[in-house]
Amino acid sequence: SQKIEQNSEALNIQEGKTATLTCNYTNYSPAYLQWYRQDPGRGPVFLLLIRENEKEKRKERLKVTFDTTLKQSLFHITASQPADSATYLCALVTNAGKSTFGDGTTLTVKP
């Protein structure tokens, strides 16, 4: 069956360090992969999208990689800040537009 796994439920890092979150999937051939941020009691907010033929995407302090051979995406936040503390979700998207979400990783950035 299809499975999406995000590396850990919680990740704690010190302010200024780089946070690296992992999303692995099996039995799936997504056309796209997205990363969202979710704050408590709120809906997910889109951050980045990467297509299957792209290796890397950047946006300000965010970087996403997509390796379809390893079936893995890495999400990096450089120079992390306490305001980056949130749950980060990866979502696999089919060509039909359906998004399937992972469990999420809760990032805490300590000052």
Add this chain to the structure above:
Amino acid sequence: EPEVTQTPSHQVTQMGQEVILRCVPISNHLYFYWYRQILGQKVEFLVSFYNNEISEKSEIFDDQFSVERPDGSNFTLKIRSTKLEDSAMYFCASRRLGTGNIEKLFFGSGTQLSVL
């Protein structure tokens, strides 16, 4: 930035009652979705809707669930006879484009449904 609006923000109901959750998607969006998130669990796909019909639904979306776009702006999710396990945060989402032209999903802030 335009927003997806959901009402109410919190709904409390008795088991067996019908509830209607309401959403106003972004005005020029064509694809609409309902997702739900049980406390502490992942965001789960329920249904997608395009051109006034369901385009895909999950196994969660059984005969107790229905969706409607009664006018040009609202998109509703109805649960006919609520069960305790329907308690969750329900998110509406919309997208401007779809197949072959994937863009981001815009999510509303959710309706927290509590079934007692």
